[in-house]
Amino acid sequence: MLGAxxxxxxxxxRYYSEGMYLYxxxxxxxxxxxxxxxxxxxxxxxxxxxxxxxxxxxxxxIKWGMAGEIVVDGITYNQPMPGHEELYPLEIAExxxxxxxxxxxxxxxxxxxEVEAALKTCRNQQ
Numbered sequence: 001m002l003g004a005x006x007x008x009x010x011x012x013x014r015y016y017s018e019g020m021y022l023y024x025x026x027x028x029x030x031x032x033x034x035x036x037x038x039x040x041x042x043x044x045x046x047x048x049x050x051x052x053x054x055x056x057x058x059x060x061x062i063k064w065g066m067a068g069e070i071v072v073d074g075i076t077y078n079q080p081m082p083g084h085e086e087l088y089p090l091e092i093a094e095x096x097x098x099x100x101x102x103x104x105x106x107x108x109x110x111x112x113x114e115v116e117a118a119l120k121t122c123r124n125q126q
Contacts (some may be wrong), residue, residue: 031044040075063087
C-alpha cells in the first residue's frame, strides 16, 4: 500500500488508518471483522464489485442508509442498512478508502471531493 515517502501514499495511509477505526465503530457488526458479511443477510466487502462500481451509491448509503434490493457478486441482498448522518465527508472518504484497500481489495484513496459530489446527487434524490 505504501511507497517510499510519496505524499499521496502517506495521505492514503492516514485515510486507511482512520477508516479502520470508523469501520470498527460503524460497520463491523454487520460486515464482519474480515469483511465477509453475514451469509445472505449482509453483503461481503471482500472483493465486492458493488463498492467499486457504485461508489456514489455507497457514499449515499453510508450517510443516509440503504433500503431495497442490491446485487453484490451475483447475490441479491435486501436488508436495510442504517445511515450514519453524523459522519463528515472526510470520514466517509476515510471509511471507503479503508474498505477498498482491505481484505485483498486495492484502490486509490477516495477523496473528500468525490464524497461531496456524491452527497449532492443523493440529497437531490431524497
